[in-house]
Amino acid sequence: MKKTIVIASFISLLMAFTLPQQKQRIVFFGDSITQAGAKPGGYIMVLGDLLKQKGVQDQYELIGAGIGGNKAYDLYLRMEEDVLAKNPTTVVIWVGVNDVWHKKTSGTGTDADKFEKFYHAIIKKLQAKNIKVVICTPAAIGERTDFSNELDGDLNKYANIIRQIAQKNNVGLIDLRKTFLEYNLANNPENKDRNILTTDGVHLNEKGNQLVAEQMMKGLIK
Template sequence: MKTNRRSFITKSIVGAALLTNANLFSAQAESMVSLKKSKKISINQNDIILFQGDSITDNGRDRNNKNVNDNGALGSGYVNLAAANLLEKYADKNLKIYNRGISGNRVPDLQNRWQQDTLDLQPTILSILIGVNDFWRTKDSGATNTPEQFKKQYQDLLQQTLSKLPQVKLIIGEPFGVKNVKHVTDDWYPDFLAYQNACVEISKEFDAALISYQSIFDQAQLKASGSYWTTDGVHTSLAGASLMAKGWLDVIK
């Protein structure tokens, strides 16, 4: 584990500097190639893999079902598809895979349930996809959480995680929006880019693998329209879920 990552466990985090428009658009360009640059995560014997996030991760899972490696507990989205691949490919590794995504969640919601739904499970690999609701609620519900506040909350969450689970391997999913499909309109931009950029920066600060979902969906639209991959610009179709699962599995070496 890198020295600069260990130092995050003990040092306090200062407020982030204000982002410029140039930073935002350069981050968007960087996202187009970050899949190639992203660090890779190895699968080891007895790994505990936990998926955390909002409705995209939740995807209809039975929240009363706490079993590992269970269809009902994993939902019907990208988590289930990725888990199926992992369990087949690494049948000899005794993997335990959980889904604890909850629809509508923002980072503060994760903070409120982090002990029970993450730390108590003691994952060795932790995948987080969060951020679209942190932005979206500022548009449809009058929330006032800024990109800077979002980034600080996310940093605090990961600092807490590393203080309890210093060896955990982190995977950060970039929040995405497929433009001109129902909810994702021109009004989202450029503001949404700041939340995406925060996730890119956080992945570097915490030595996490980054899944550039925005780039993945942008490239997919060269084959089919956005409405083919998502139902509303955010939530995936079956094809979109498969696309996300493949993106997730690409960071596994």
């Protein structure tokens, strides 16, 4: 009897080492920054290159699900088709810029209380499917380092909301707002409002895509 148990245990252990691991399917859910991230040179593609350098590219499938102009409620409304239908193991949510920016550019945007409610609803729906969730703070609307960008106050407010959401829902946080501020303090001595990590104060240039990919790597790949 003991011999049978030992043999069974050995077989189970052997199978654990020989069976292929399930490929992690990561969906990046967001706005135009993520839409561009899935194109050549975008942060999702750069992340794929980083995975190759580490020799683990076969363990991950990276899927972009970004649409230009999207706000938190847009993400909530298209979750079924654009995220859940892809059966992800992990979803990275990066939204918030348009919720703030569009208040100025088009008189829309999203009030802070509604933003928080939609964000919670998105996370709860994903967690109900046992999907791992990682969320990101919005990076920049202008790159000046002295908080003289017009929307810095609101952007910092929404970044803080996201940090609190991460704690309340026990999800991973990639704090791109903090990362961008620190990078600009070190690399933007002329206090420019763009062309350090972004092309226009919001959308990523080559250095911005590289930095975001590196932060995604740290936050996602253990």
